Amino acid sequence: MIIGVDVGSSVTKAQLIGRDGHATPAHEARSTVYTLPGNRVEQDLDEVIDAVVTVVREAVADARGLGEPVEALALTGQGDGLWLRDAEGRGVGRAISWMDGRAAAVLEGWTMDGTTRHVHQRTGVGMFPGLAAPLLAYLSKHEPERLARAAVAGYCVDAIVQRFTGEITVDASDASQPFLDVATRTYDERALDLCGLGPYRRLLAEPAPPGTLFALLPQIASQLGLPAGLPVSAGPFDIPACGFGSGLAEPGDGNLIIGTTLASQVLTDDPTAGVGEEPAGMLLATPYERRYLRVMPAMTGTAGLDWLLRLLGVRIAELDALLATSPLGAGGVTALPFLSAGGERAPFVDPRARGRLDGLSPLTSRADLVRALCEAVAYSARHCMETLGVSGAVTACGGGARSGEWVRIFAGVLGTDLHVCDDATGIRGAAQVAWEALGEPVDADRWRVHRRTVTADPAAIEFYAHGYSDYRRALSTAREAWSGNAARGETSRTDSGGVS
Numbered sequence: 001m002i003i004g005v006d007v008g009s010s011v012t013k014a015q016l017i018g019r020d021g022h023a024t025p026a027h028e029a030r031s032t033v034y035t036l037p038g039n040r041v042e043q044d045l046d047e048v049i050d051a052v053v054t055v056v057r058e059a060v061a062d063a064r065g066l067g068e069p070v071e072a073l074a075l076t077g078q079g080d081g082l083w084l085r086d087a088e089g090r091g092v093g094r095a096i097s098w099m100d101g102r103a104a105a106v107l108e109g110w111t112m113d114g115t116t117r118h119v120h121q122r123t124g125v126g127m128f129p130g131l132a133a134p135l136l137a138y139l140s141k142h143e144p145e146r147l148a149r150a151a152v153a154g155y156c157v158d159a160i161v162q163r164f165t166g167e168i169t170v171d172a173s174d175a176s177q178p179f180l181d182v183a184t185r186t187y188d189e190r191a192l193d194l195c196g197l198g199p200y201r202r203l204l205a206e207p208a209p210p211g212t213l214f215a216l217l218p219q220i221a222s223q224l225g226l227p228a229g230l231p232v233s234a235g236p237f238d239i240p241a242c243g244f245g246s247g248l249a250e251p252g253d254g255n256l257i258i259g260t261t262l263a264s265q266v267l268t269d270d271p272t273a274g275v276g277e278e279p280a281g282m283l284l285a286t287p288y289e290r291r292y293l294r295v296m297p298a299m300t301g302t303a304g305l306d307w308l309l310r311l312l313g314v315r316i317a318e319l320d321a322l323l324a325t326s327p328l329g330a331g332g333v334t335a336l337p338f339l340s341a342g343g344e345r346a347p348f349v350d351p352r353a354r355g356r357l358d359g360l361s362p363l364t365s366r367a368d369l370v371r372a373l374c375e376a377v378a379y380s381a382r383h384c385m386e387t388l389g390v391s392g393a394v395t396a397c398g399g400g401a402r403s404g405e406w407v408r409i410f411a412g413v414l415g416t417d418l419h420v421c422d423d424a425t426g427i428r429g430a431a432q433v434a435w436e437a438l439g440e441p442v443d444a445d446r447w448r449v450h451r452r453t454v455t456a457d458p459a460a461i462e463f464y465a466h467g468y469s470d471y472r473r474a475l476s477t478a479r480e481a482w483s484g485n486a487a488r489g490e491t492s493r494t495d496s497g498g499v500s
Contacts, residue, residue: 014427023427032047039102057224072231074430079098082132089162096130096135098261123191126346150203151203155174210287236430238426244429250267255394255396258406259399261298262380266390269290281346300377305370305374314366330367334357334358397422399423412461419448419451419452
């Protein structure tokens with residue numbers, strides 16, 4: 001068996017998974033997400049490493065109890081952000097999360113002068129405040145000494161790889177954000193120069209070739225209870241890992257991740273997919289030849305719902321019952337679901353994007369408020385899926401997919417059946433890549449049995465088609481208002497940044 005590890009934004013999971021797709025129950029450990037003034041969102045690398053060690057040790061104990069050998073350690077986890085390290089893998093300051101908003105003013109400047117569009121035309125990446133490029137630019141102005149002390153500007157998964165194996169590397173999926181030419185798997189030096197970041201090229205690790213395995217260091221192996229030299233597979237990061245773990249196989253197939261990020265993605269054989277459109281989303285290299293993922297990772301995921309449930313004093317276990325008591329359309333209440341401090345990054349980029357609730361009356365119930373937000377998140381997913389041009393089967397996974405009522409809303413809004421995967425989807429995708437690197441490919445058909453199908457209700461499809469049109473009109477009006485605020489000088493609280 002393989003031990004798969006998924007390092008989420010606040011929860012790290014590990015579990016055993018076999019070549020037949022069977023997985024043991026996951027072990028979990030939490031790590032702190034520091035939300036600080038100035039729209040800063042950070043994590044401590046040492047705390048994240050400790051969480052990984054904890055859950056891997058528990059999975060090792062499971063393997064011993066089953067009498068099963070562990071053949072490899074397969075890592076996946078959150079992407080984007082900026083995880084600065086020194087040559088020994090120690091964090092140079094706290095890691096900056098993908099949810100961070102400090103570089104919003106940098107991004108606004110790049111949007112105004114055309115930098116974001118030019119970079120998108122070269123690499124297919126739509127930049128947002130929590131991306132490495134604007135964060136590096138911000139630090140170059142405000143904390144240049146921090147960059148001077150760093151040996152590598154990487155991401156969560158490769159930070160763990162460096163500590164566990166001693167290797168400075170990066171998976172091509174992470175490296176795709178935002179400077180990689182996905183067809184050649186080499187950095188686009190012109191994209192770096194457009195952002196004024198040529199002097200920091202030294203901080204970018206070269207992407208590992210597909211099928212690369214690393215070796216577990218003896219001192220780390222001892223902590224984990226695993227043999228020294230055990231193969232370690234690193235990546236892809238969590239969004240593409242979920243895509244492949246859910247069963248994406250043919251160009252046009254789509255996957256929806258209902259998690260902290262609401263990520264919609266489509267498998268494509270076109271390395272220029274989306275280039276020239278509105279500069280948003282991602283174009284990612286994958287472990288497979290001539291296969292790429294075009295992704296719209298909206299910020300409108302489960303975090304906004306969690307906020308509303310806390311505000312209303314509702315437990316997540318009550319979600320399905322609550323949704324069932326409010327009718328289609330939430331009694332006339334509508335929402336815009338943009339509840340991230342960093343604004344929105346897909347299918348459009350606007351750091352000023354903010355949420356709203358409309359149509360309230362004294363008759364509005366808690367259930368109506370919750371359903372309105374859940375419907376709005378589903379509308380956001382449809383907006384992303386349409387932008388991507390998804391034409392094949394659609395799978396769904398993530399914490400939000402545990403809610404049967406919410407998944408039925410998604411199916412109605414998207415107008416298609418959803419093949420819902422289990423909670424091991426990201427780990428399943430990472431393990432699939434590891435098995436292939438070991439020369440033992442999995443049986444994809446056997447892995448697809450670990451999902452259920454939710455059928456779209458025809459009446460809901462018809463109703464939500466009108467609701468989606470209303471949502472798009474409300475969004476268009478809101479975007480004009482956000483632009484008007486910018487023109488009046490109502491800027492982000494974060495200071496302007498850039499490379500001098």
